[in-house]
Amino acid sequence: MQKYISQQNLTTLLDILIAQGVRVVAPRMNAGTPLYEPLESAGDMVTDQLPRRSAKEAFFPVCEDIMTYEKEGQKVTVTDIDPARFPETLLFGVRPCDASAIPVLDAVFSWDYKDEFFLERRRKTTIVGLACTTADDACFCTAVGLSPSDTKGSDLFLTPLEGGGYACETFSDKGEALINAHSSLFSVPSGAAALPLAEPQTEKFDLKKVKAWLDEHFEDPLWDGAAVRCVGCGACAFVCPACHCFDIVDEGTEKAGTRRKNWDACGFWKFTHHASGHNPRDGQPKRYRNRIMHKFKYYDDKFGQTLCTGCGRCIRVCPVGIDIAGIVEEISKKQE
């Protein structure tokens, strides 16, 4: 389904949904930082900047309660967290580099054992993607086969038009349902040209070649060079739309508390540290190798997908300037 919506009607749509009790998550400023967060009013939305963190939090929060416990004498009572309590959500204004990571994450959270915390949020969320008109030096979505207008992961996709408003295209029943429920706010496609899209400057990687090289080079001097300066802060994983490693911890007192699933990062030394003191990844280069391998080989081996969408966030936040795009480009060139 293709439609047009004016800027004013879009604001109206979001305000109606907020008034109806739908959790509308969209980019907004929080103390000077753009983040995907629940809106109180459509007017708070800021779509001209890439949020500092990705949209994965809408399904996979930084910190998530998975149960509570209470102790009395020798007895323990455990209370389940019912995923049914998750609210209906509209995830709006999602950049293609963020939206496209969401179906990639579906694979790991739904294979074999089903993680209902992630999956129930997925079922209850409609994703509205927004074509990207701003790119910076760190962006490289085109290098991993995506684009500023990639609709992967979006139920409804908006493209900003010359002269205002958006071209709307649906990609799922959820997207159509959203338009159908508010049809008076949408009109026939205007035929106006799209605003110029962002143009990331990075050379395209050949992902097949990258994987072919990784298949054969678990041991390689490249790893030492790539990550000798890594300080293991984990920031790259936390801002990444596709990283999904987590820890399970109890937070509370001996009497009562909550078991939580918290974000974790393969860059942390303790991530793989055994109780015996042995650590299979006993150095930052080995941990960084795992990061690259997981993104461009292991996830592909297991699920046939790449765990990187080229959003460039890890490049922007790295305190020591590690450039994943540069490293992957180097790998791509090594495999001739």
Next chain:
Amino acid sequence: MCDHTNKNIYLPYLTTVEEVIDETPDVRTLRLVFQDEKVRDNFSFRAGQFAEYSAFGAGESTFCIASSPTRAGYIECSFRSVGRVTEELRRLEVGDTMGVRGPYGNSYPVESFYGKNLVFVAGGIALPPLRTLIWNCLDLRDKFGDITIVYGARTEADLVYKHELKEWQERSDVRLVKTVDPGGNGPAWDGSVGFVPTILGEAAPSAENTIALVCGPPIMIKFTLPVLEKLGFTDEQVYTTLENRMKCGLGKCGRCNVGNVYVCKDGPVFTAKQLKEMPMEF
């Protein structure tokens, strides 16, 4: 098998500590009984599988299920107190409540061992992942040929399951070779003195129609595999279990992988052949 009907895959079963056994000054075994009668009746697992054990308030730890699947009604775990969770688990007394999630992972292909001789090789705290299988096989004794157990630890005090070692030693249908590292023996020690790989070489079990099951610290594995090879074992005849750090046990949290192999899903039981195909990341 796992309760796939439970929507929250992270929710543990509640168990009651039925027995506490001190194996060494810092290794303890807990016998656990499921509180829910239905779970108690239906919980089943295979030798080699592991579980996530929780001390509420401290968190979860990963250990193998150390008891045999042939012994219904309870499970056992053995652990060394080294961190926050295991120290908390050590504080549990008989009657206390503990959480268990599982069973997870693959298992030993026990049925394919029927009619074969078995050689168990273990070092230190690594006996529990083999003990589950040892009892599994001893409880079905007539299905197997000769059973040899080579077990060693640094010192006499570090040997776990001492009461069972005695039992195995006394059985005529088991050959137990127990050893301690040089200097680890007291005056009354009636076993061998030497490192496990050396003692295994001396015991020289025949490789013919035999499966070897090896579990120990990485350094022991490293020196044991060549000994087995010299005895004529092929890599397909040798099994081991890997014990990487885990959190979810469900193939999601992303830390237990060795290359693209997820120990929690593809393992923890691997043949030496599979082990040799993996990158050196364990």
